[in-house]
Amino acid sequence: MKNKSNSRTPRQWLTMPLGHYVDKNTVVHRLKPTTKIVLIMVIVVVITVLSRTIGNHVTALGLAILGIEVLVTVSVFALARIPLGVATSQLLPVVPVLAFITVFQAWSAGWWSALSLATSLLVSVALALILTLTTQIGDMIESLDHALRPLARLHVPVTAISVAIAITIRLNPLQMENSRWVIEARLCR
Secondary structure, three states: OOHHOOOOOOOHHHHHOOOOOOOOOOHHHOOOOHHHHHHHHHHHHHHHHHHHHOOOOOOOOHHHHHHHHHHHHHHHHHHHOOHHHHHHHHHHHHHHHHHHHHHHHHHHHHHHHHHHHHHHEEEHHHHHHHHHHOOOHHHHHHHHHHHHHHHHOOOOOOOHHHHHHHHHHHHHHHHHHHHHHHHHHHHHO
16 A cells, blocks of 8 residues: 555645654654754754854855755755755745845844855754654654653653643644635735
């Protein structure tokens, strides 16, 4: 029996909720959810630090850093075999917010600083999407529960925390999608 997520047409991807699991058999999909979370956090921290070192003036090093950020992100999407249409449709809702932040940053700190910030934010969001696109919620809850289990000895509600984290990770993209629908509905009126 064919999986529904593999038999979607390109237009169906455009209406797919944000962060919807894409069923594939790749290295990225097979990684443990906690490993993915740690790797994404490390990459985002490195990107944040690097974007701060770029400075306010265009340099060859700054351009190389931005290029590497984008290249790493595109490589992870390719390694996970996430279709271009899915990646694009998942990132589109972020564009209006990112555009506003970029314009404000360009006005307050200059266009180079704005480009650096916009690239870093887009790469960070894209990497976070990789987590939800390649990890089922049940696996994420189980993995977080296992990683947090030592805290249970301190009477910390580990299961409640792991469920809350997994639901938050899954519902944030859905909330953004609902906000986009409300904005589009307002514009239609």
